[in-house]
């Protein structure tokens with residue numbers, strides 16, 4: 001059998017077919033190119049400055065373990081001058097995090113990095129086990145999700161760190177882009193494509209240096225570098241839109257390996273094409289639909305372990321029902337308005353004709369979204385009290401679960417939804 | 429698929445929820461309706477869309493001319509049927525029509541036998557809908573269009589002596605994947621249609637795409653790195669090519685149009701080939717394309733969540749092209765490419781020259797990301 005030589009060094013034997021472009025590489029060249037690409041991502045986006053203290057959101061899984069390993073390597077190789085710290089969250093679910101936290105503790109030794117594990121009890125005064133005691137098994141995922149989204153930021157803030165990096169990879173980003181197309185959520189699509197969220201004015205910025213790295217290459221890198229990470233079947237079943245987008249991404253990758261990268265590129269380009277007024281419309285029209293179900297989760301980030309047994313088609317069915325009601329309502333309105341404008345002798349232009357029904361009811365409700373901070377915890381939020389604090393207030397009064405998912409179409413509920421939207425925007 | 433909507437309910441006996449007269453035979457979303465109300469529903473959706481178009485070049489006396497490409501699939505045949513009746517209705521009422529149609533079929537097959545079949549089928553269209561003008565054009569003619577940058581494609585400028593067909597085959601054969609071949613073929617087809625429109629004095633093109641098809645396209649183009657082009661691929665209105673693009677069936681689902689096409693009177697079934705024209709030249713290939721994946725995907729979404737399909741299209745139609753940008757036309761698809769965003773290299777996702785193969789580096793000239801991806805894979 002003929003030896004295939006590495007396409008890059010042309011001396012060593014090719015052992016790896018790069019998932020991204022099917023190039024045949026030797027082990028050393030694969031590791032080099034994988035690291036070089038992340039270095040490029042970091043330098044071309046000016047992600048870090050010398051002296052930065054960076055918290056690596058570490059779960060013990062492959063993505064965050066590879067991120068920690070690569071950042072350590074690059075920091076030393078190119079003298080980034082970064083102060084790297086591992087930051088892990090303990091939800092306080094007995095037994096659930098034990099193995100992954102053990103992995104992170106070993107990583108801290110292997111990479112010679114300080115490790116800080118912050119518990120929900122420290123951050124919120126409640127462990128998830130305690131939350132379950134109060135509100136029961138059902139519905140506790142809402143709490144865990146809301147709490148987790150803020151946990152890294154709150155943890156970083158506790159440590160006085162202004163920048164958290166997470167292990168989100170190209171597959172995650174591509175999946176989020178397709179998911180938001182399916183959910184009809186352009187504003188969130190646009191937000192999900194940027195490598196950094198938050199800016200110099202925010203307390204804590206978030207970024208994803210592995211944004212362009214393929215999941216398969218992350219696994220390969222971890223394997224060939226013999227990294228110590230925790231493999232676990234994720235107990236959390238993704239909500240229907242994400243699950244649907246995920247299987248689509250896997251199929252696309254099979255048909256054309258570059259497709260993951262191509263979706264990311266499309267998402268970046270489309271983000272520039274989202275008009276401002278659409279952000280408003282979408283906020284009132286489509287997002288309120290998706291919010292009730294998707295709960296604003298931006299990227300597939302592991303679960304809390306308490307599988308909720310949710311029917312995975314539920315979110316799509318819910319949205320379908322709401323859209324149908326919307327359609328019925330707006331088709332009635334269009335009938336009226338199109339009559340009126342024809343009487344005027346006015347030709348509707350294409351935008352007007354498309355959104356007659358929509359415009360009428362959104363103009364009333366449209367509220368400018370401004371980012372402020374929660375009066376209670378200081379976390380980014382578009383209204384006085386953020387979602388986590390609202391939930392906490394309920395918990396602390398020892399009341400059962402607050403009504404956060406409201407299906408009734410009244411003014412009050414949409415106001416609440418807007419509030420929630422503010423929170424999720426902040427979390428993005 | 430039509431079986432789903434045509435699901436006759438003889439034992440049901442319920443009256444149509446719209447006219448309350450006839451028995452129900454069809455579904456409009458969750459409503460059960462009779463056949464004539466169903467036909468009325470689809471027709472009205474298309475005509476209502478037509479009436480919202482402010483078609484350029486239209487004036488009181490001179491009807492504007494629009495190009496209607498037919499693929500021999502159910503959507504474009506149904507659209508022609510609907511518009512033919514619409515025009516006839518205008519004649520009957522006002523003795524004039526506000527628009528005229530030029531019907532074109534683009535021959536995507538290279539085999540002479542297939543071409544003869546196409547000629548014969550188009551002749552059937554002509555005798556069924558005699559009010560309009562007709563032409564048939566081979567896809568290979570796209571290779572003689574101005575503005576195709578042969579250097580960017582790494583090919584020599586075509587000469588008159590070149591047989592178009594050979595050249596088209598050569599171009600498509602140079603691509604290694606079925607997705608790329610189908611992508612480039614549909615790109616050439618779009619440019620050719622614009623050219624046919626211009627040559628025939630048409631100010632706009634009426635595409636037969638259903639809601640479902642536009643949703644497929646939204647995700648297909650996204651998956652092929654052509655997200656930047658969506659404002660021109662799914663929205664009604666001006667295109668960068670100078671002719672308007674219209675999608676009168678954008679509010680009709682694929683399964684609805686399929687049912688409709690079997691109900692038209694006089695019948696149009698004889699005008700429809702079962703194979704949809706969308707698979708183009710790659711129809712012979714066993715390899716799945718991204719387009720195929722999305723067709724399958726949305727077939728299942730449409731089944732259970734038709735409003736989600738419609739919402740995808742509503743969403744992507746909100747994307748707006750950026751005004752006043754420094755752009756150059758892509759050497760293949762012709763769409764405006766913003767400065768320094770051409771090609772598949774030199775952006776965030778590919779900064780690393782070490783990972784490129786030598787062939788990929790040899791190109792000069794402007795290609796958009798999507799065209800560049802197909803040419804290079």
Ligand SMILES: [Zn+2]
Nearest residue numbers: 006009026029
């Ligand atoms: Zn090598």
Ligand SMILES: [Zn+2]
Nearest residue numbers: 374377386389
């Ligand atoms: Zn708060």
Ligand SMILES: [Zn+2]
Nearest residue numbers: 444447462465
């Ligand atoms: Zn009826």
Ligand SMILES: [Zn+2]
Nearest residue numbers: 758761796799
């Ligand atoms: Zn192009």
